[in-house]
Amino acid sequence: MNKKAYVIMTLVLSISLIVAACSKDAGNKTSDGTGPYKISLALMGGPKTPDSWVNKALEKDLTENLGRDIQVEDVFLPSWDDAKTKINLLMSDKKEMPDVMWHWDMNKEFDSWVKAGAVVDLVPYLQKYGQNIINYYSKETMFYHWDPSGKIFRLPGDISEPGTMTTIIRKDWLDNLGLEVPKTLDEYIKVLRAFTKDDPDGNGKDDTYGFAGENSYRTLAPFFYSHGVDPEAFMIQEDGTVKFGATMPQVKQVLAIVRGLYEEGIMDPRMVAPIDGAQVDDIMANGKIGSIYRWVAFFNPDATTHQSFKALNPEGEYMPIEPIIGPNGFASDIPSDEIGWSFLSVTAAAKEPDTAVKVLNRMASSETNKLIRFGEEGEHYEIIDGQYKSKIGPEEKNKLGLGNYSWYITRKDEANIENIPEVIELFNKRAETAMPMREKIVFFKSLERPAWIEYSADVKKLRDETFWGIIAGELPLDAFDDFVAKYPEMGGKEIDEEANKLYAEQDQQYEEFSKWYDENIESYK
Numbered sequence: 001m002n003k004k005a006y007v008i009m010t011l012v013l014s015i016s017l018i019v020a021a022c023s024k025d026a027g028n029k030t031s032d033g034t035g036p037y038k039i040s041l042a043l044m045g046g047p048k049t050p051d052s053w054v055n056k057a058l059e060k061d062l063t064e065n066l067g068r069d070i071q072v073e074d075v076f077l078p079s080w081d082d083a084k085t086k087i088n089l090l091m092s093d094k095k096e097m098p099d100v101m102w103h104w105d106m107n108k109e110f111d112s113w114v115k116a117g118a119v120v121d122l123v124p125y126l127q128k129y130g131q132n133i134i135n136y137y138s139k140e141t142m143f144y145h146w147d148p149s150g151k152i153f154r155l156p157g158d159i160s161e162p163g164t165m166t167t168i169i170r171k172d173w174l175d176n177l178g179l180e181v182p183k184t185l186d187e188y189i190k191v192l193r194a195f196t197k198d199d200p201d202g203n204g205k206d207d208t209y210g211f212a213g214e215n216s217y218r219t220l221a222p223f224f225y226s227h228g229v230d231p232e233a234f235m236i237q238e239d240g241t242v243k244f245g246a247t248m249p250q251v252k253q254v255l256a257i258v259r260g261l262y263e264e265g266i267m268d269p270r271m272v273a274p275i276d277g278a279q280v281d282d283i284m285a286n287g288k289i290g291s292i293y294r295w296v297a298f299f300n301p302d303a304t305t306h307q308s309f310k311a312l313n314p315e316g317e318y319m320p321i322e323p324i325i326g327p328n329g330f331a332s333d334i335p336s337d338e339i340g341w342s343f344l345s346v347t348a349a350a351k352e353p354d355t356a357v358k359v360l361n362r363m364a365s366s367e368t369n370k371l372i373r374f375g376e377e378g379e380h381y382e383i384i385d386g387q388y389k390s391k392i393g394p395e396e397k398n399k400l401g402l403g404n405y406s407w408y409i410t411r412k413d414e415a416n417i418e419n420i421p422e423v424i425e426l427f428n429k430r431a432e433t434a435m436p437m438r439e440k441i442v443f444f445k446s447l448e449r450p451a452w453i454e455y456s457a458d459v460k461k462l463r464d465e466t467f468w469g470i471i472a473g474e475l476p477l478d479a480f481d482d483f484v485a486k487y488p489e490m491g492g493k494e495i496d497e498e499a500n501k502l503y504a505e506q507d508q509q510y511e512e513f514s515k516w517y518d519e520n521i522e523s524y525k
């Protein structure tokens, strides 16, 4: 037995003993559900301010809404480097377990908690007391957290919007050059060329690029996605099988196009080498680029990059445009997964798991979400002409503890008042325009993918060297065919077999889930 497996075994055993020991005296702890209740919450986000204003505000809000005295004990987790160790430690001793555990990226450990009974099945409580939660999270999201035994042992703590990115273009440059908003890839490339060569900013200098962004495939979405392919994703083929996107023939067509843009000087050459996000933000703010694939949230006037851009380019205007249509009429924005990246579990230590779910449900309301994130309207922020304006600086926000309860079912809808109405509308539109690709991409439910774990690092390394080498003109276009030929022997055969097996199982499991969901969740909304 390797060391990791041993640790997990020991953990499972120790939890089993603890759970068994505690169930004996459970009678002593049973409360009648009316007296004061103290709930402990493991917390990772925000400034981790102890004895904060936000703690008191949450207690008051819960006490008023649950009709009994609720005290909230904050259990702050340490830094990202140490948090997993701490979470394991807390979960190995029932006396130390918080009522609600926050966790992320700990699938193996989570599995052991489930097996040991250290986390509670939430289904009966969600049915009775979890309406804000089950109405907020979609059926698809709940699938990823559903145990085929018909139980749910974790809820997502935070999920990004379904579509977070968009093609962005300089509207004022289109106007300066008398160009229309491009719709097809051909039109888009013509515009990018004009943005590079026709002095769109009218300063008489050859100082602009048509297209810029990160050294990543998502930045190239207007090209890859208009061809219906994502080199990072597993893609459903017409015959129902699944393939690693990087090996699909459409990729070669896209590489030929992007390589051409680089050669012509239309594409910002800084893209072909690793570049950090802050530098890309600076490039966007400097205002010498015509188009980029970037965050929807840029369009909040309060966003830092937006403000820097406006300060440097008072007359400049970026606008979001619809996803570019490819040669076969296909168009899509990038879909986010609906799984979420961090999770909440009610532990076996919670004396009243029903009350724990009532607390989470109240925290999942728009009202409480706003309170714990932004404070009180009038005191800490105001809404002027429908737009959020903070009345306090970052330091005071930290002092109040705003953000301490981050990723406790963080709502991305109207409750996120930092978004102006136009940005909310754009998020909604991007959720729709990301649908065509969402239907082609497999988001794996299974927590176990041994072939991918073993071989993917080498495969991705060769992919990236090949693709960026082609784009930068250092490798011939046919290097793509060499990559595809090498892929199976590099573990690609096993990767694809595993992907197809998981996809088939998952597809079948979704049918079972769907029936279960209608009976056990839908009818309780």
Ligand SMILES: [Ca+2]
Binding pocket: 199, 200, 201, 202, 203, 204, 205, 206, 207, 208
């Ligand atoms: Ca110029």
